[in-house]
Amino acid sequence: MAAGDKHLVEALLYTEARLLDRKQFDDWCALFTEDAYYWVPLRPEQSQPDKELSIIYDDIDMMRVRVHWLKHPKNHAQAIPSRTVHYVSNVLVESFDDERQEYRVSSALQVAEYRKDIQTVYSGSCEHLLRAADGELKIAAKRVDLINSQAVLGPISVPL
């Protein structure tokens, strides 16, 4: 891991946040590897996506379905679109796997969403697995642990 890597890592996380806020969802998907998954567990210590329920457990195909739905003209949940700001902070490169060229990165996430006169705030911790390949850094996995993941929730349309 080189000294400048932290900047590359941060730039990718900030870019991801920016693309979601600008609703460039196809570009958001393009940040992920083909074997990536995007996970929002239901339980804070959850380790098994297949043996417990999750809020979101998408592979890249399902992420594309989600994006297709978000952009669909007959989407009811976003007929009045959400406006969001994704705040990313406390970015820390936890580890680097030299062989795999993978960074494990933790961060704090806050998403403010405004829709139909109501502002909702989601807060949580984030873990990204970033992989460098062919001169590009991509997201191989993203996990978001909401502090209120077990609460009674309203619709979550825009990815966190």
Next chain:
Amino acid sequence: MKQPAIDDFGDLVRKDRVHRRVYTDPAVFELEQQRIFNRSWLFAGHESQVPRRGDFITTQLAGQTLIVIRHEDDIKVLFNRCPHRGAKICETESGNARPFRCPYHGWVFDTDGRLISSSLHGDYGDFTVADADLNVRAVPRMTNYRGFVFVNLCDDGPGLEQALGPMMSAIDNLLDRSPEGAVELIPGIHRHVFPGNWKLLLENISDAAHPPFVHASSNEAGTKGRLEDYRMRAEDVMSGNNQAAGMLGQSKLKAFQHGHSYLAAIPIRIKVSREAEQEYRTAMVQSHGVDKAETILNDSRHFNIIYPQIMLQSVFQTVKVLRPVAIDRTEVSVYVFRLKGAPQEYERVAVQFANATNSSASVILQDDLTTFANIQEGLAACAGDWVLFANGYGNDIADGHGAVTGEGFSELPMRSQFAAWRDYMAAGPSGN
């Protein structure tokens, strides 16, 4: 049409329509709590949530805060209220209550609610721990049916099996899909909320006509995916959800007394690998025999409604439970079960299905929840005042034993739900 009076339930509910006030008037909500939810059999939890002595979950039913707790070999459902000064005894959603102790003054109870010791002994005259009034109060009635814990907050009225009648078979079908005849709750409960009346959810569950309109977006997004066909994916759910309107139009509806109903012949199936299905079928035949296994697996019911609270999909191992919070606010909890003795793939697929359809981030559910909000806002307008359930009216076929059948887009289940609603509401308050 003249305006019905608030307490004239026969006039608020007519043969093919209801007055919008049943969805919008807070006074109606209060009466529904007393007259419907306080007198119905309600799902409180599953015994696999409390496997060991003293294990408990807390829940809320009909405005009451309850504890479902494992006593010795049996399960008790108690009001979550200390008999001393009224504090909640169990604060957390789940845990082990040994000792089962009130956090306020340390009164200790046995796991059946019996007072064992108190901080007051000696100084309070007639006070004795043997006084039954000082036990944590149990709900008037509870029944553990094959692991499903039901509660009734009224001490009279029909028992569970009589009240549910033909709907008991829906619970049996879910359990019988396990080669061992038993299920366990998969950890995690999907919980969501919508700003609309609880009845809107039951109506939507029974409504075969809405998917091409409400779910066009998720359907089209799903069918664009390219996925190996053995995987049970959201895509399958979505494309199933939008089976050509003709297919949905062939659905079979059956409604029973007390508002129960089911919607059948909707071709959405769980998809697993050929190997897993083979293994599962072999296990099913071994435990149930060929004929019974076929009958169990051929049950084509898409949704069962156990009025007023439970929506059960045995083919997806799912029980959905609603909780009215206010006239215009409803919370929903979704429980998903593992079939004991079935290949692991069935568990994985049920989890995928639940995440795809019942998570608050589900691309299917969100369009439904948004629609409920829209209906609630629309109903605030006094224009016309009536909500129509006329589709299929006149074509319903009664079997003479309390069951009525309809087809396709018939609004029979809604008419049946409101017939029960009217009967509950007109019967007056419960004895409690």
